[in-house]
Amino acid sequence: MNINQNPIILNVDNLHASIQDTEILKGINLTVRSGEIHAIMGLNGSGKSTFAKVLAGHPDYHVTQGSIQYEQQDLLELSAEERAQAGVFLAFQYPIEIPGVANSQFLRLAYNTVQAKRGKEELDPLEFDDFVREKMKLLEMKPDFLDRSVNEGFSGGEKKRNEILQMALLEPKLGILDETDSGLDIDALKIVAKGVNHLHNTDNAIILITHYQRLLDHIVPDFVHVMEAGRIIKTGGKELALELETHGYDWIHNDQKRTVGAST
Amino acid sequence: MSETITNDYLGCLLNALPADSRNSGAQDTLDWLQRxxxxxxxxxxxxxxxTIKDEEWRFTDVSPLAKLPYKPAQKTSALRLSDIQPFCIVExxxxxxxxxGHFSPELSRLSKDDQFMIGNLTASALAKAPLAEAHLGQHVQFRDNFFAALNTAFLQDGALIVLPENCAVSTPIHLLFIATQEQTTQYPRCLLIGERNSQATVIEDYVALGANAYITNSVAEFSLADNTQVNHIRVQRESGSAFHLASSxxxxxQDSQYRSVSITLGALISRFNLDVEFNAQAAECTIDGLAMIAGRQLADTHTRIDHAKPHCTSHQxxxxxVDGSSHAVFNGKIIVRPHAQRTNSSQSSRNLLLSGKAQIDTKPQLEIFADDVKCAHGATVGQLDNDEIFYLKSRGLNELTARNLLTYAFGAEILDRIPVPSLKHTLEQAILNQTTQNS
Incomplete structure (x- = not known):
């Protein structure tokens, strides 16, 4: 399948997580090495988005068992902002709107906060303006994007592009895209995919969470994982997504039964 | 006179009036004004x-005030322009x-060749404004409102704005009320008369020098004739020990448009009554308000929008x-009279609790007697949203910055509607400072 021996960025071992005493994740195992793209697919309610939120440190979810190693650190020891500073980035399925705060202001605040924590140079408004405009070209965003309030009145596609713009600014080591393709028309999808491909390199890794195989035509994964009931029940290469598209999720059960049957 | 005064508080205050003020020893008093x-x-x-036994005052205990019969402020101050500079509005x-409460011609800025009339509400000015008699004291319900009655009783100086027909005032009119004294009461008054097709933006601004305890008891009356458009920005940034009691x-x-934004930041106890009366068809009003308070502050806003005629629109x-142990009250009454068909009215009350000890009382009150109307209202009380905080933290911001930014954004939505950029900016900074201070 893949013989990548690059350093491991993320190692998830038997991860269990709950929200308000309801267990959502029931033993996830996943290893992600630098340079890789992983797609996690699955039906609604399978736990995909919860997994993304747990990785990013959402306080409503409690890890009850298992571990997450990120770059030789215990990720679970870090708060959400420390994870962001350490290079974990989550592109949200539903980015929030912040009326009254200009996008440029917000982007610079996030950028400079993270830069400072990483011991890198902060940018003043003018320098940042040049910097961010360059990144915006990649996502074919209009300049007035900067003056508008954060995500307020943005279309679905604009919000998603704004997420990828933030990813471009914060240069994560591990980018997690939670249903970034949902609700996008094909043109917007291509722009977003182009942006993601541009940002992907041998030093970082990307986890794509999606319902649809369509995204994977444009961002080609090294691995496809299928989630169900809080577990990864099948892992394969990019062709797995195509098979899912053709046969549907039920096919996996039949396929598994066959496998189980064969081994006994 | 003493027979009618059954009220100790009032008696105490009236003793402070100059002996001649009731029966017009003053040389230039108009008969109707004296009446x-x-x-x-x-x-x-x-x-x-x-008292809190009155339905209208159920949540707002002003009894501390009854023990403080602060005398009307005397004219003493010799402020210089540099003292008021921080409050000036460049536009x-x-x-x-x-x-x-006393008019200061030295600090004011008026141009003589203006086609509209703006000045102090003196008898001589009123004499030149024949419409004044029909409006002054005729819109505010002082007959049922103790504090408005007091204000009218002590009516002396005030802002008078008369916009003649077809007059559009291009820059905002700034009414600046500065409190400098301790343990006194000021009685500011505003009267705006907009004749047909006129247009203006008015900023009614209450500020203080120092942290004195004093009372502001103010009344503003706005009359908009056919097709008149007025923006009214009201800013209450009194000292933190002050009492602010106001009625607008x-x-x-017909076809007039009134847009107001009221910002409440200051005063220990404040009460703001706003009454809007639709006297003819197809008029519109937009009424937005923001109260941001902390510590032991109490801020009460009571509004009443009376759809007495058909085809009018109101949005609120x-x-x-609220932070600390502060307490905010909102009571928004909307009346749609039986013949006020095709009324379109919306009201939203949104409240953010930043502390476990803070309190909100919100009471939307819709009284609809017409059957062909569109009325929507809603009220929410909540804390900052965990998902929103998480979003900002996932961008590297710490908890405090995330909370401050969201709090600011909650208020900024209202500030955004202030059509005067420098004032908007000043208030944004004030809110940002308050946010960071409280945390």
Missing amino acids: LRNEAIDRAGQLRFP SAHRLVFVD AVALE QHKCI
């Missing part, structure tokens, strides 16, 4: 000092300044941000 004052004195005597070419009354004629959004 108005006398009626208000009598009315104040008949009305009780409100505004017209400024009326009142120090402790707005009368709207009121927000409160």
